[in-house]
Amino acid sequence: MKLTIKLAALAMFALLQQNQAQGLKKEQQTTSENQVNTNDIKWTSSRADGHAPIGLMGDHVHKKGEWMFSYRYMSMDMDGNLKGADEISNSDVYGEPYMVAPQNMKMKMHMIGTMYAPSDKLTLLVMTHILQNDMELLNGSMPMMAGVSFDTSSEGLGDTKIGGLYQLFNKNRRSMHLNFGLSIPTGSLNERGVTPMSRMNNPDGDIRLGYNMQLGSGTWDVQAGTTYLKQYQSSSFGAQASYLYRLNENSEGYTLGNKFNATFWTAYAFSKTVSGSLRLDFQNIERLDGKDKTFMSPYMAPVFDNANSGRKQLDLLLGVNFGIFEGVLNGLRLEIEAGLPVYQKVTGIQMKNTFAFTAGIQYAIGH
Numbered sequence: 001m002k003l004t005i006k007l008a009a010l011a012m013f014a015l016l017q018q019n020q021a022q023g024l025k026k027e028q029q030t031t032s033e034n035q036v037n038t039n040d041i042k043w044t045s046s047r048a049d050g051h052a053p054i055g056l057m058g059d060h061v062h063k064k065g066e067w068m069f070s071y072r073y074m075s076m077d078m079d080g081n082l083k084g085a086d087e088i089s090n091s092d093v094y095g096e097p098y099m100v101a102p103q104n105m106k107m108k109m110h111m112i113g114t115m116y117a118p119s120d121k122l123t124l125l126v127m128t129h130i131l132q133n134d135m136e137l138l139n140g141s142m143p144m145m146a147g148v149s150f151d152t153s154s155e156g157l158g159d160t161k162i163g164g165l166y167q168l169f170n171k172n173r174r175s176m177h178l179n180f181g182l183s184i185p186t187g188s189l190n191e192r193g194v195t196p197m198s199r200m201n202n203p204d205g206d207i208r209l210g211y212n213m214q215l216g217s218g219t220w221d222v223q224a225g226t227t228y229l230k231q232y233q234s235s236s237f238g239a240q241a242s243y244l245y246r247l248n249e250n251s252e253g254y255t256l257g258n259k260f261n262a263t264f265w266t267a268y269a270f271s272k273t274v275s276g277s278l279r280l281d282f283q284n285i286e287r288l289d290g291k292d293k294t295f296m297s298p299y300m301a302p303v304f305d306n307a308n309s310g311r312k313q314l315d316l317l318l319g320v321n322f323g324i325f326e327g328v329l330n331g332l333r334l335e336i337e338a339g340l341p342v343y344q345k346v347t348g349i350q351m352k353n354t355f356a357f358t359a360g361i362q363y364a365i366g367h
């Protein structure tokens with residue numbers, strides 16, 4: 001794991017060195033040959049790496065009057081359980097003592113978004129998504145049901161985000177903007193399922209599923225951050241940091257943890273239309289506050305226990321951007337990004353994240 005981090009750091013360092021060398025060469029060329037002031041060259045989104053890797057939101061601003069429509073498919077796979085930073089077995093989970101151990105989970109997200117720029121300085125955005133969660137669990141010590149596995153699932157509208165990006169400057173191929181957003185609690189907090197426990201009293205009885213199977217936060221959340229972008233002749237890098245703060249307690253008696261996110265990426269443009277990227281993403285999700293008032297015993301499964309919340313994670317992701325900048329399809333982009341956690345540490349017992357994937361299509365008009 002440490003080797004992976006080192007390799008990633010080395011690769012990024014190498015790319016940066018290349019970036020700097022290229023940037024220098026380009027600047028020398030422009031000043032000596034054309035006598036053009038490099039301060040006049042602006043950062044531009046009209047190249048493949050003019051958008052960040054697709055897993056990232058709010059990375060780029062638009063020019064006055066531009067619209068952009070996007071669809072993203074995102075998936076996250078989880079397998080097995082962690083206690084702190086260590087993998088633990090099913091019997092460890094039963095020893096805690098939980099009756100049921102989560103085995104694997106898949107979260108799928110279909111996200112649609114719109115961006116519109118009323119001015120060169122300000123870009124507005126709105127995003128919402130449909131979530132699909134599937135989790136397989138294994139019974140431990142429950143009488144008559146030990147060793148029996150079962151599935152739970154939930155599906156529906158998630159929370160909706162509105163926000164804006166305010167550009168602070170764009171000169172010398174450097175651009176910086178502020179990100180701000182508001183998350184509206186449109187996702188359900190009452191996703192239910194039939195489990196061996198809920199069947200004990202009533203064959204059709206269902207129960208509310210665990211925290212991570214619910215579709216929304218139930219709270220109004222504000223987000224603030226900043227994004228910095230720098231381009232060279234055929235490469236670029238960017239960085240974004242943001243903090244999500246949940247304003248209230250939800251109707252069920254709890255508040256999901258606030259979230260800090262910092263990410264850094266570098267991209268190399270093989271041509272104007274194709275670029276590849278390498279990205280590091282760090283997130284720190286704080287502990288959940290309060291508890292769902294309908295959860296009687298936290299010992300059914302770790303996903304019902306508010307002690308099992310909060311996580312630090314570092315992901316390493318590779319991406320490809322493909323963009324068209326002329327002709328009838330001008331403004332169309334296809335992008336993918338996939339990655340793995342290189343470090344994760346959870347509070348209590350939580351599932352281990354194993355793989356993240358995002359594919360998206362974006363279409364900008366009006367430019």
Ligand SMILES: [Cu+2]
Pocket residue numbers: 060061062068115
């Ligand atoms: Cu956009």
